[in-house]
Amino acid sequence: MEWWKKSVVYQVYPRSFNDANGDGIGDIKGITEKLDYLNDLGIDVIWLSPVFESPQDDNGYDISDYRKIWSTFGTNEDMYELIEEAHKRNIKIVMDLVVNHSSDEHFWFKESKKSKENPYRDYYFWRDEKNNWGSYFSGSAWEYDEATEQYYLHLFTKKQPDLNWENPKLRNEIWDMMKFWMEKGVDGWRLDVISSISKFTDFPNYDESMGKYPIGKYHSNGPRLHEYLHEMYTEVLSKYDCMTVGEAPGSTIDNALLFCGKDREELNMIFTFDHMDLDKVPNSDIGKWDVKELDLVDLKDNFKLWQNGLYNKGWNSLYFENHDQPRVISRWGNDKEYRVECAKMFGTILHMMQGTPYIYQGEEIGMINAHYDIEEYDDVEIKNAYKDLVLDRKIMSKEKFMNAVYKIGRDNARTPIQWDSTENAGFTTGKPWLKINPRYDEINVEKALKDENSIFYYYKKLIALRHEDDLITEASFDLIDRENKNIFSYERKIGEKSLIVVANFYEKEIDFTLPNKFDISKYSLILSNYEGFIHNENIISLRPFEAIILKNYK
Numbered sequence: 001m002e003w004w005k006k007s008v009v010y011q012v013y014p015r016s017f018n019d020a021n022g023d024g025i026g027d028i029k030g031i032t033e034k035l036d037y038l039n040d041l042g043i044d045v046i047w048l049s050p051v052f053e054s055p056q057d058d059n060g061y062d063i064s065d066y067r068k069i070w071s072t073f074g075t076n077e078d079m080y081e082l083i084e085e086a087h088k089r090n091i092k093i094v095m096d097l098v099v100n101h102s103s104d105e106h107f108w109f110k111e112s113k114k115s116k117e118n119p120y121r122d123y124y125f126w127r128d129e130k131n132n133w134g135s136y137f138s139g140s141a142w143e144y145d146e147a148t149e150q151y152y153l154h155l156f157t158k159k160q161p162d163l164n165w166e167n168p169k170l171r172n173e174i175w176d177m178m179k180f181w182m183e184k185g186v187d188g189w190r191l192d193v194i195s196s197i198s199k200f201t202d203f204p205n206y207d208e209s210m211g212k213y214p215i216g217k218y219h220s221n222g223p224r225l226h227e228y229l230h231e232m233y234t235e236v237l238s239k240y241d242c243m244t245v246g247e248a249p250g251s252t253i254d255n256a257l258l259f260c261g262k263d264r265e266e267l268n269m270i271f272t273f274d275h276m277d278l279d280k281v282p283n284s285d286i287g288k289w290d291v292k293e294l295d296l297v298d299l300k301d302n303f304k305l306w307q308n309g310l311y312n313k314g315w316n317s318l319y320f321e322n323h324d325q326p327r328v329i330s331r332w333g334n335d336k337e338y339r340v341e342c343a344k345m346f347g348t349i350l351h352m353m354q355g356t357p358y359i360y361q362g363e364e365i366g367m368i369n370a371h372y373d374i375e376e377y378d379d380v381e382i383k384n385a386y387k388d389l390v391l392d393r394k395i396m397s398k399e400k401f402m403n404a405v406y407k408i409g410r411d412n413a414r415t416p417i418q419w420d421s422t423e424n425a426g427f428t429t430g431k432p433w434l435k436i437n438p439r440y441d442e443i444n445v446e447k448a449l450k451d452e453n454s455i456f457y458y459y460k461k462l463i464a465l466r467h468e469d470d471l472i473t474e475a476s477f478d479l480i481d482r483e484n485k486n487i488f489s490y491e492r493k494i495g496e497k498s499l500i501v502v503a504n505f506y507e508k509e510i511d512f513t514l515p516n517k518f519d520i521s522k523y524s525l526i527l528s529n530y531e532g533f534i535h536n537e538n539i540i541s542l543r544p545f546e547a548i549i550l551k552n553y554k
Contacts, residue, residue, distance in 0.1 A: 004188075004243040004268055005315065005473055007044035008351075008463045009094070009358045013323045014051055014073055015059065016416045017361055019428035026416070026427070028074035032082045037445070039089045041364060041456065042463040045243065046086060047094040047190050049323055051079065055105050057159040058137075058380050059323075059414075060096075061192060062103040066177045083185040092187035094243060099174050100193045101160040108170075109161050116148055122167050125153035131205045134213030137381055138388040141213070155196060155219060157380060165197045165228050175235045182236070188243035191267070194229070195248040195259075198222030211285060220250050226258050229266040238265070245317055245356075246270045253309035260314040269315040269356060275302045276325055279332070279408075286389055286396055289404040294332050296485055296505050304490075307353055307477035316355030320346055321363050326412035330369035333545065334507050339366050339443075341545040343455045344529035345503050348547035349488055351462040352472060352501045362417050364459040365448045369412040370437045374402065378434050379411045420446035461527055471499050471551070480515065487512050487542070498523075500550040504542035514538040523550040 018030030028051065038046065050060035053068040060070065069079050083093050102109060111120035130142035130151045135158075142151040143158040153162045163170060178189070199222050206214035229246075237244060246259055248270040259270045277288075278298045284290035310316050320328040329335045333342035343366035351357050374386055382405055389396040406412075411434065418440040419426030425440035437443070448454040466472050475492035486506055492499040500523065504510055514520055520538050527549040534541040540548070 001473070002268070003092075003241075004045070004356055006467060007092075007243070007356055008042070008466060009045040009047050009356060010038055010041070010043040011047045011049065011322055011358055011360045013049045013361055013414060015433060016414050016427075018417065018419070019430065019432075022429040023072070024428050024430040025072055025433045027072065028069065028078040028082050032078075032085050035082075035085055035089055035091065039091060040460075041359075042460050042467070043091065043359065045092045045094055045187070047245075047358070048096060050096045050098055050192075052098075055103055055159065057103070057157055059378075061098050062101070062105075062157070062160045063098050064103040064105040065107075067180055080184055087185065092243070093185070094188040094190055094245075095181060095186050096192060097178070097189040098192040099163060100196045101154065101156060101162045104159045104161055108173075112152075112161075113145060113147065116150070123164055123170050124161050125164050125199065126150045127153075127203065131203045132208075132213060133203070133206070133218065134211075134215045136215060136219075138384040139213060153199075155193075157384075162199070163197070164199075165224070166199075166201065171228065171231065175232070178232075178236045179239075182240050182242065186242075189245075191244065191246040193220075193249070194246040194267075195220040195225065195251065195270075196222075197228055198225035215287075217250075220248070221255060226264075226266060229259070230264075233265045233267075244268045249273045253305065256306075256310065257314050260310075262313060269317045271317050271319070271322075272306065274306070275299060276320075278302065287385070288408065289385060289389065289396065289401060291404050291407050296488060297483065300479055300482060300488055300490075303353065304477065304479050304482075307355075311354065311476060316353070317358060318350050318353055318355040319358040319360070320350060321360035321413060322358065323360070323413055324410050325360075326408050326410075327363075327367055327369045329366060330412065331407055332505075335366075335368040338507055338545050339368065340453075340455055341529050341543075342366075344458045345505070345545045345547040347455075347459055347462055348501060348527070348529065348549060349503050351466060352492065352499065352549060353490075354473060354475070354477060354492070357466070359459065360413060362413075364456050365418070365443060365445055366455045367415070367418065367443060368437065368439060369406060369409075370415050370435070371406050372411075372435060374398075374405075376435050377405070377409065377411045379409065379414070382409050382411060418444040420444050458527075458529065465527065465549075469499075470494075471497055475499065481512075484512070486510050489514075491518075496552075498552050501547070502540060502542070502550070503547040504545055507544040509544065510542050512540045512542055514540060520550070522552045524553070525549070526551050 015026045017026040019026050020029035051073050052063045053065035053070050054060045069076050108120050108123045112124050133141040135141045137157050200218045244267040246267045251272050259267045279294040281290035328346050329342045390401050415437045416427035416432050421441045425436045448456040475494045478491045480489040489502045529547050533548045
């Protein structure tokens, strides 16, 4: 079995992880300092959000030099040391590859802007006229350059011009850069918005009914996408024993299999977003900020779709949190009275499915969302949307916008890690780049490590189960009682061996009847977020946010 199928990945957002030099921003040496902590947790892979040279318009997702570490994070030598020290602990390193776009301060773009005849002009998309495509960060996806009297394309901020993959010279530059890092020991790549690298080069307009600056089908899955990815595999990935995961918003099962089908020779897995969009009103004129209550049946159906759709054909990535998503216990659970139970419940649901689980830093101690004033946030997405929706177009009240930010804003996940209860939560001796979550005295690593019933040790058990039990990596998936609006339950099965997960998704106590085909007397409890579990034959009495894992060993 490929090593990444048994692995658990831990995402590090470097600027918020650990600050070794006291400047208020996390760094590479800070990550190296905490490798023993991550080794204790039991993870197999660290995925680093971008650490390359960058003006930081979008926290490193705007790269100005792909072969150099951002000086605030450290040096290339610091990065080589991190790789070496991680490997000593059998931890692999996956880096974030951002090649849909570069920074406008990259050498390529600086040259590209000089004239229409410059040899780097064709590394980007330049047009005499703009179409109506929107930027993911509000407004038009086109920026006018007065010097050459043309527009350039940027699906994200205007400081993130999109790269032109139609140009084979550009592609070769990317292949060489990937090889540079893999020769240094990098074990794989998370490929940022990789589904957007192929453009519809006739640049058709969206229908006017979609609004002023629409975002839709032309923003991803262009006609040459899989040609480019196969070329990446042939030129680079096939030469290394590596892991790849592509960020592919808008993917269906069918096009997911184009990325990660067994014989496709492209990627190992992709990140999908379906399950993370279930609490957003579709096609709203205020976009992602139109938040609604999650329907648990929708979530169950979505997981079933992906678990069954990729079974024996591809491979799933499993996550609730990352640098672009808020803390799940604040979003869909209870981060106050039942924070601990809630965090363990979400972990149980996710980690017992087939796929590679991703733990986002702080998830293993139950970190929560932050309720800050608008001025205290750093995220360019929040700032741009506030200006566009509240100040300029006035189609959202400040109160409604802030309530959405409290629920789903990206900075909720970016607040610094809470290592202990000292000043600045032990993250830095300086002034943190982003405000520390005020509940750090209650929620921190030091406290978690001293409590044998903490979320940390529960996650450690979930990780150990995945390493030890092939049922979790190989078995089929079936929902139990799909229509139940309170309970998330499923079975994983190979032959006569069966594992059952039952989770109360809410804070009310509820009785759940396991169908008669399951003889509960033949099952043993292997993990629960409460002491034992209460049942009368097949009727299980579930406490708030209770989660249990049962297994028979026929």
